[in-house]
């Protein structure tokens with residue numbers, strides 16, 4: 001395993017971290033949690049020492065599964081992260097310390113531990129959300145840190161690069177978790193550069209673009225040139241090779257997924273983001289325009305399945321043909337394009353979109 005320094009701390013973390021939102025669905029549903037726990041145990045054997053979990057992942061079982069594994073290894077040899085935010089605490093903008101603490105203690109109990117190495121202010125979609133969470137919760141984070149319940153305060157975000165820079169400049173966080181991949185790297189590049197410069201750890205989620213990269217291997221084979229890697233492995237390596245990025249999270253359902261992720265960073269060579277971007281720029285397409293399928297736009301008042309429509313639009317971009325939209329709607333989603341015409345342009349989805357896509361305009365185009 002290839003290890004990196006976490007920001008300006010003395011923590012040595014594996015270049016691949018275990019994302020724990022992809023434990024086997026059938027096993028989760030059937031309550032076979034011990035079986036799911038074999039994945040973090042296997043990852044540990046392979047040298048993966050950073051495990052990222054959260055309440056609500058895997059039908060709210062991820063922390064429990066991860067805790068089963070954690071209780072079977074030397075606790076001091078794994079860095080564990082979990083998350084909270086105002087939405088999770090479900091208390092509007094005025095949560096009490098008691099509710100914050102109850103939630104944190106639940107995470108600790110489920111994980112069979114008395115401290116978290118990293119506690120995220122979770123899912124800061126934009127600066128407005130971040131400001132509300134800061135005002136309401138940051139003091140509670142600090143108190144929990146003083147008591148040793150959490151070791152490092154970090155945040156997770158879907159903001160674009162310049163907004164991330166604003167958060168970084170506050171100096172309030174040891175590190176951050178952001179979505180970054182071969183589809184959207186330009187979108188957040190300035191954010192990871194700012195964090196790195198500031199001595200923060202940078203952890204990356206969604207390195208495969210919500211499945212878009214493995215599902216469209218022919219568009220991404222350029223990432224594998226000169227290697228013996230598969231497209232998904234090369235996409236993980238693309239992210240991990242950024243010197244500004246400390247940990248690349250790989251969501252693993254099977255031991256083979258763990259092996260794939262480990263192989264992706266064998267003999268890794270780190271390079272600055274700008275150099276990597278320049279190297280690939282001439283070969284790529286307009287990746288920042290693509291929907292990553294993150295589903296943060298869900299909850300449309302007209303019940304329009306936005307990620308499905310945006311996925312179909314991706315196919316227009318990736319194939320360069322407008323018919324790509326109809327083909328995807330017919331053969332993959334079985335979705336009538338007329339549904340797109342029901343959009344009332346309320347803007348709710350665009351405000352939530354992690355890629356800041358012009359959803360309304362695209363729906364109009366799809367509806368014809």
Ligand code: SF4
Pocket residue numbers: 299300301302303304306342343344345346347348349350359360363
């Ligand atoms: S702008 Fe249109 S698609 Fe988006 S949430 Fe509103 S009605 Fe739904």
Ligand code: SF4
Pocket residue numbers: 290291292293294295296297298306307310352353354355356357359
């Ligand atoms: S439209 Fe935006 S928020 Fe919705 S799934 Fe795509 S990238 Fe995510």
